[in-house]
Amino acid sequence: MFTGLVEGMGTVRSTSRGLHVGTGLAGLRVGDSLAVDGTCLTVAGLDAECARFDLSTETLGRTIAGSYRPGTNVNLERPLAAEGRFHGHFVSGHVDCVGSIRRVTGASGTGFEIAYPAEYDPLVVDRGSIAVSGISLTIVRAGKGTFTVALVPETLRRTTAAGWRPGDSVNIEFDMLGRYLARWRDLGAGEARLKEYLEKPGNSVR
Numbered sequence: 001m002f003t004g005l006v007e008g009m010g011t012v013r014s015t016s017r018g019l020h021v022g023t024g025l026a027g028l029r030v031g032d033s034l035a036v037d038g039t040c041l042t043v044a045g046l047d048a049e050c051a052r053f054d055l056s057t058e059t060l061g062r063t064i065a066g067s068y069r070p071g072t073n074v075n076l077e078r079p080l081a082a083e084g085r086f087h088g089h090f091v092s093g094h095v096d097c098v099g100s101i102r103r104v105t106g107a108s109g110t111g112f113e114i115a116y117p118a119e120y121d122p123l124v125v126d127r128g129s130i131a132v133s134g135i136s137l138t139i140v141r142a143g144k145g146t147f148t149v150a151l152v153p154e155t156l157r158r159t160t161a162a163g164w165r166p167g168d169s170v171n172i173e174f175d176m177l178g179r180y181l182a183r184w185r186d187l188g189a190g191e192a193r194l195k196e197y198l199e200k201p202g203n204s205v206r
Contacts, residue, residue: 003088004136012072020050035077038134040093075134088136089129118145123174131173
């Protein structure tokens, strides 16, 4: 479990035979989880400079990991310790989809309009939580297939967001509570349809 409060930035060193990232984080061990741009990955190897991660087909298809190149900066966060103080919001590290920066606003580039697949509209609400490339943010305004967020200077300083430009791709994880509420809604609708079907003459299950 993560919180979306980025701990530091790393740099992709290589994408040959896995993803190699210079993390600068002390105390990492093989088998540890680490959120890389909001994607929960497992440390598969370590050397003096890099942590190595294996990437599954699912991860490559659902996140921006397939677009990484040597020199790409990434956001990093270690899992929340059980005794730690909770900030941000509940972030699982299971990315839902890839979005894109549509517009950068504000004199110092503190506002962003981000587009995403419209099928996820039910999970996006005004003042709701969202993780964008691992950064816990609050939605300022929800639209159809877009939402806007505003970042404070401290967040821009500590994360890759300062370099976001229109057309850039970002990982998106929608709020975990919203996921479950949407699922319950879908199940409720399915239950209602089943009840309607069974109440029709000749359709009852004996």
